[in-house]
Amino acid sequence: EDQVTQSPEALRLQEGESSSLNCSYTVSGLRGLFWYRQDPGKGPEFLFTLYSAGEEKEKERLKATLTKKESFLHITAPKPEDSATYLCAVQARGDTGTASKLTFGTGTRLQVTL
């Protein structure tokens, strides 16, 4: 069974204080790893997809990296508007019918203060 574990559960940073969020995964074969941002009362918003170990993607202050066992979301010089819950999900290889679902972690709740 595919599993995704995110740490820490919650993280409080001061504005400008860089840090990293971790996503460890166990999957029979990785098709893709996805990062989402979720604001309170809203649906998850897509950030990145990573497909193979060594791949990196960047968007503004966020950078996602992938190894064979985990992914990191690095936040550089965060701002208060980066406060949200960050979700990681994996999609496994296999039959396109039964393996297309995304398995999510429980998220890291990030709060950035002034």
Add this chain to the structure above:
Amino acid sequence: GAGVSQSPSNKVTEKGKDVELRCDPISGHTALYWYRQRLGQGLEFLIYFQGNSAPDKSGLPSDRFSAERTGESVSTLTIQRTQQEDSAVYLCASSLDGWKTEAFFGQGTRLTVV
């Protein structure tokens, strides 16, 4: 439409009543997913559609839950004889083809069973 649309945004129902939740995916997206998010918890997979068929129904928690999709577009999630543990936010997502492509989420329907 421009994004995934779900209706209603909020639904309060009495225990034992049936409810229908609707999802309008992004036009042209063949893959559609339903997820459930209980308060403070992660996203729980319910069902996956490819076109109008559902190759993966493994997440439906009981036979009180059913879903259909018509015209490779709109999907309806039906919960019969609702119970208090069904209270949650029900999220719908669509993706271009369900194969290594990102899924885009709607805002969700908050269901409260009283």
